Amino acid sequence: xxxxxxxxxxxxxxxxxxxxxxxxxxxxxxxxxxxxxxxxxxxxxxxxxxxxxxxxxxxxxxxxxxxxxxxxxxxxxxxxxxxxxxxxxxxxxxxxxxxxxxxxxxxxxxxxxxxxxxxxxxxxxxxxxxxxxxxxxxxxxxxxxxxxxxxxxxxxxxxxxxxxxxxxxxxxxxxxxxxxxxxxxxxxxxxxxxxxxxxxxxxxxxxxxxxxxxxxxxxxxxxxxxxxxxxxxxxxxxxxxxxxxxxxxxxxxxxxxxxxxxxxxxxxxxxxxxxxxxxxxxxxxxxxxxxxxxxxxxxxxxxxxxxxxxxxxxxxx
Numbered sequence: 001x002x003x004x005x006x007x008x009x010x011x012x013x014x015x016x017x018x019x020x021x022x023x024x025x026x027x028x029x030x031x032x033x034x035x036x037x038x039x040x041x042x043x044x045x046x047x048x049x050x051x052x053x054x055x056x057x058x059x060x061x062x063x064x065x066x067x068x069x070x071x072x073x074x075x076x077x078x079x080x081x082x083x084x085x086x087x088x089x090x091x092x093x094x095x096x097x098x099x100x101x102x103x104x105x106x107x108x109x110x111x112x113x114x115x116x117x118x119x120x121x122x123x124x125x126x127x128x129x130x131x132x133x134x135x136x137x138x139x140x141x142x143x144x145x146x147x148x149x150x151x152x153x154x155x156x157x158x159x160x161x162x163x164x165x166x167x168x169x170x171x172x173x174x175x176x177x178x179x180x181x182x183x184x185x186x187x188x189x190x191x192x193x194x195x196x197x198x199x200x201x202x203x204x205x206x207x208x209x210x211x212x213x214x215x216x217x218x219x220x221x222x223x224x225x226x227x228x229x230x231x232x233x234x235x236x237x238x239x240x241x242x243x244x245x246x247x248x249x250x251x252x253x254x255x256x257x258x259x260x261x262x263x264x265x266x267x268x269x270x271x272x273x274x275x276x277x278x279x280x281x282x283x284x285x286x287x288x289x290x291x292x293x294x295x296x297x298x299x300x301x302x303x304x305x306x307x308x309x310x311x312x313x314x315x316x317x
Contacts, residue, residue: 001241002257002276004217007141007151007199012050012310015060015102018139018153019115022050022058022104027314039302042068046308050102060102067095073126075173092126104139113141121162128170135160135192149201149215160192196220211245219257228259228271251280253291278306285315 006018012029014021028051035044043066050060076088099122104115121133140152164186171185201215217239224230227237239257258274278291291306 001215001243001253001278002239002255002274003197003219004199004201004215004239004241004255004257006139006153006197006215006217007149008201008203008213008215009141009151011312012048012060014104014115014139015048015050015062015100015117016046016064018141018151019060019102019104019117019137020113020139020141020151022060022102022115023056023106023113023141025050025052025058027052027312029310029312031308031310033306033308035304035306037066037302037304039304041302042066056106056108058104060100060104062098062100062102064098064100065095067093069093069095071126092128094125095123097122097124111143115139115141119160121160123162123164127167129164129166129186131162131164131190133160133162133190133192147202151197151199151201153197154194155196156192156194159194162190162192164188164190193222195222209247211248213243213245214241216240217257226261226263228261230261249282251278251282251289253278253280285312286310287312 009017009021010024011021012025012031028049031046031048033044033046037044045065046062048060048062050058052058070091071094073090073092077084077086079085079088098119100117100119102115102117104113106113116139117137119135119137121131121135123131123133135156136158138154138157142150144150166185166188168185197217197219199215199217201213203211203213205211219227219237219239221227221235222233223235224232225235227235229236237257237259239255241253241255243251243253245251255276256273257276258272260272261269262272263269274293275295276291276293277295278289280287280289287310289308292303293306294303
């Protein structure tokens with residue numbers, strides 16, 4: 001649904017989308033996901049577990065790895081004598097890891113849910129460099145009397161800092177391999193600025209077997225980017241998603257997002273976007289979902305295949 005789920009997200013996966021949605025949990029849930037990103041160039045793996053603490057609060061735990069594996073290290077392809085030696089080519093991986101602890105609470109005075117994430121970030125680039133970082137997210141969800149759902153998710157609300165440790169010996173071999181190309185030691189501090197996502201959603205029922213859930217979100221970054229709306233201090237881009245359900249068992253999902261101003265080779269700019277399509281199936285507490293992103297190669301990104309599985313213990317009680 002093009003990530004347009006911040007208002008309607010509930011259950012174990014809310015630890016990622018909006019931790020406030022964990023407050024809707026009725027029993028323990030677990031989920032796993034694998035995404036082959038950018039035509040299998042990168043792999044994204046996720047596992048999550050959540051459980052209610054009482055009738056108004058819940059806890060969640062999630063682990064994420066996003067990495068590119070089997071990258072060719074050709075810095076030593078040419079030896080000191082100027083000869084090409086393919087035996088000097090080695091393989092390495094670069095990956096980001098995240099461990100997230102989530103907590104959600106339903107406030108007693110109104111139908112408002114609040115949730116937060118505390119996350120530890122680990123980033124590794126082969127044997128060359130690695131880093132540790134820490135950050136926090138904050139999420140809100142509210143349901144009005146006419147059944148409209150509103151959500152707000154602020155990621156890295158305090159700004160997330162990563163401190164890098166660089167292997168200077170390994171870096172020196174790169175300098176030798178690309179002598180004269182102005183290679184200098186990178187800075188050892190990296191920051192991730194806050195970004196916000198606001199959404200509104202509603203679900204309609206038709207007859208007794210069909211339902212339609214739709215959501216529209218606005219993704220906001222506090223910097224100038226190539227988003228659809230952009231200024232020196234703020235950029236924003238919409239995302240819209242819809243889910244058609246049959247007997248709350250079979251689902252077809254559509255979404256469009258990643259709206260950006262794309263610079264054309266011949267000059268000028270055009271608006272690019274990413275259309276997505278997905279299907280889902282729930283049977284006896286087990287949910288299986290599949291999504292294909294960037295249908296028809298509409299955006300500058302390559303297509304991705306996303307598979308996920310969720311198990312709800314409430315069915316087995």
